[in-house]
Amino acid sequence: MSMFDVFGIASSAMHAQSKRLNTTASNLANAESVAGPDGKPYHAKQVVFQAQQVGSSPYATGVQVTQVVESAAPMRIVYDPKNPAADEKGYVTMPNVDVVEEMTNMISASRAYQTNVEMMNTAKALLQKTLTIGQG
Amino acid sequence: MSKKQKQSRQQLSSSAAVAKSQAGKNDGEEIMSRLDDLMGFHKTAIDLRSQRQSVLASNIANADTPNYKARDMNFGEALRGAVQGRAGQPLALATSAPRHIAMSGMVTSANLQYRPEMQSSVDGNTVDMDTERAAMAENSLQYEASLSFINGLLKSMQTAVSGQNG
Numbered sequence: 001m002s003m004f005d006v007f008g009i010a011s012s013a014m015h016a017q018s019k020r021l022n023t024t025a026s027n028l029a030n031a032e033s034v035a036g037p038d039g040k041p042y043h044a045k046q047v048v049f050q051a052q053q054v055g056s057s058p059y060a061t062g063v064q065v066t067q068v069v070e071s072a073a074p075m076r077i078v079y080d081p082k083n084p085a086a087d088e089k090g091y092v093t094m095p096n097v098d099v100v101e102e103m104t105n106m107i108s109a110s111r112a113y114q115t116n117v118e119m120m121n122t123a124k125a126l127l128q129k130t131l132t133i134g135q136g
Numbered sequence: 137m138s139k140k141q142k143q144s145r146q147q148l149s150s151s152a153a154v155a156k157s158q159a160g161k162n163d164g165e166e167i168m169s170r171l172d173d174l175m176g177f178h179k180t181a182i183d184l185r186s187q188r189q190s191v192l193a194s195n196i197a198n199a200d201t202p203n204y205k206a207r208d209m210n211f212g213e214a215l216r217g218a219v220q221g222r223a224g225q226p227l228a229l230a231t232s233a234p235r236h237i238a239m240s241g242m243v244t245s246a247n248l249q250y251r252p253e254m255q256s257s258v259d260g261n262t263v264d265m266d267t268e269r270a271a272m273a274e275n276s277l278q279y280e281a282s283l284s285f286i287n288g289l290l291k292s293m294q295t296a297v298s299g300q301n302g
Contacts, residue, residue: 002183002186002187002189002190003186003189003190005190005193006189006190006193009190009193009194009197010193010196010197012197013196013197013198017200020200049198049200049201049202050201051194051198051201051204057187057190059187059190059191059194059248060190060193060194061194061197061198061204062194062197062198063197063198063200063201108200112199112200115196115199115265115269116196116197119193119196119197119272122189122272122276123189123193125276126186126189126276126279126280129280129283130182130283133283133286133287133290134286134287134290
């Protein structure tokens with residue numbers, strides 16, 4: 001019964017979207033982190049989605065996060081000579097996190113997550129109705 | 137009424153009763169096979185509906201996947217193909233030995249088609265969320281309709297079997 005594939009598809013999408021929400025959260029949290037564990041400024045991270053077959057049915061295509069890449073955007077350079085992380089000319093290299101972009105990413109991810117939850121609930125309701133065939 | 141007349145009437149009524157019971161038996165068989173046919177049709181429809189639901193779920197799941205192309209099936213064509221395949225039995229299993237079990241009426245994979253692009257996006261994704269949500273709502277409603285058709289058939293069968301006596 002291919003209706004059961006819907007659960008696999010929707011849950012793979014929910015996994016992927018929650019990973020995307022996680023990276024958004026760490027990007028926003030580290031928007032001002034001048035130094036990370038390696039002593040270098042934080043780089044914004046982005047997830048890469050890829051379609052992937054779920055189960056044996058060729059119809060069922062879920063999502064997976066294949067890799068987490070660091071944003072290639074140029075780092076933010078701020079003039080702040082009093083900052084201990086400033087270079088000899090007084091410039092501080094700040095993370096390349098675009099807060100506006102992260103906020104839109106967050107809204108998009110949470111909406112996509114909600115839609116997949118709804119998809120799962122619809123499939124569940126339909127299957128429950130299927131189980132009551134001949135009982136009404 | 138004479139004795140002879142009475143006898144012949146009794147005979148008549150008893151032979152009528154025999155004829156009636158035979159007709160009832162034939163009707164019963166006919167009803168069962170028709171019920172099976174009708175149920176088979178709705179079963180095929182439900183199988184295809186659930187396949188379509190998983191295709192739509194895939195589209196919604198991949199709404200943010202780069203280069204994913206939204207797909208859907210032509211439901212009417214798929215159903216016609218499945219029903220004809222059942223009637224003509226081109227999809228039946230081959231039976232090369234007498235103890236093999238013949239099987240027909242399988243719902244095979246319907247052909248998927250790519251959805252025409254609504255608004256092009258830079259990442260090559262063609263999923264339009266509104267279209268997919270609408271198709272999902274429509275598909276689940278049609279699924280429920282098929283379920284209630286089957287329930288209706290079963291209910292009429294129940295009525296016929298119980299004989300409306302009480």
